[in-house]
Amino acid sequence: MSFSVFERSRNRGHPVNLFLFEYGSTPNARIGITNAEQPILHDGVQYIPHPMDRDTIKASGNLDKAALTVRTERDSPVAELFRVYPPSQPVRLTIFQGHLNDPDRQFLVAWTGRVLSVKWEKSEALLNCEPIATSLRRPGLRRRYGPVCPHVLYGPICRANKEAATISTTMRQAANGVRLVSIMYTPNEAMINRLRNGTFEWTVAETGSLESRVILAIKVENNIATLTLSGIVRNLPQGHPVNLVLGCNHQLGDCENVHNNVPNFGGMPWIPTKNPYGKYSPYQ
Numbered sequence: 001m002s003f004s005v006f007e008r009s010r011n012r013g014h015p016v017n018l019f020l021f022e023y024g025s026t027p028n029a030r031i032g033i034t035n036a037e038q039p040i041l042h043d044g045v046q047y048i049p050h051p052m053d054r055d056t057i058k059a060s061g062n063l064d065k066a067a068l069t070v071r072t073e074r075d076s077p078v079a080e081l082f083r084v085y086p087p088s089q090p091v092r093l094t095i096f097q098g099h100l101n102d103p104d105r106q107f108l109v110a111w112t113g114r115v116l117s118v119k120w121e122k123s124e125a126l127l128n129c130e131p132i133a134t135s136l137r138r139p140g141l142r143r144r145y146g147p148v149c150p151h152v153l154y155g156p157i158c159r160a161n162k163e164a165a166t167i168s169t170t171m172r173q174a175a176n177g178v179r180l181v182s183i184m185y186t187p188n189e190a191m192i193n194r195l196r197n198g199t200f201e202w203t204v205a206e207t208g209s210l211e212s213r214v215i216l217a218i219k220v221e222n223n224i225a226t227l228t229l230s231g232i233v234r235n236l237p238q239g240h241p242v243n244l245v246l247g248c249n250h251q252l253g254d255c256e257n258v259h260n261n262v263p264n265f266g267g268m269p270w271i272p273t274k275n276p277y278g279k280y281s282p283y284q
Helices: 002-008 077-082 132-137 189-195 252-257
Strands: 015-022 030-034 040-042 045-049 052-054 068-073 091-099 108-121 124-131 166-170 178-183 199-203 210-221 224-233 241-245
Touching: 015 040, 015 045, 015 052, 030 077, 068 077, 068 108, 077 108, 077 124, 108 132, 178 241, 189 210, 199 224
Parallel strands: 030 045
Antiparallel strands: 015 030, 015 091, 040 045, 052 068, 068 124, 091 108, 108 124, 166 241, 178 224, 199 210, 199 241, 210 224
């Protein structure tokens, strides 16, 4: 209960904030920053001193006013995550509040949410953050009557076998800051069509987090495959292992011939294409 003692005191408290940014499931895919003048170890995470400030946390009960802006230097390691291309995983933010002179080092959660975007203004980077509570105002996806399958590919409802649809290969050439990558793989014409709109995935060596890009196009020349991706890749050395995951056009044909997943197909491919209330009867 030491936190409340220092929090209520007018002259004994020395408030500090701990900012924990997580953009993956591995321990290395996290950044700990504190606005204190010395490093702080809390719950196994080392928080490094760095200039960072936040808006006043509002608890008015109105979700529309619950957004939070965090200000830091433009070369902050968190801002660098968004500089060229945002991370594939959501960047979660948890703000702890405590007192530096608290002998128990009790830090309580003051705010939690995620970083939506980063805006650079002169020497500062402004992190636009959204609290977890705002997810309650998002409408859920509605199931519509149509021939196309609405399920997320490899999701919990689709349940297609992602491992069976994954091709493991390596980088033929190093790639950094580009959307064109060259890989050690020569697909045939049928496989090229299946890989379009699929995903190109790799594991970042420094953090162990998974990054992915959509495969927009494939060009095969002299037995070398060159992929055009939806976003740039960074720090992919030659020989780095990568995965190619087959896509899906959400039609019954791909569900049957590519993924062998017809029992989980969510579309209605046999919808009548003629209107029974039209000028002519489709049954004549």
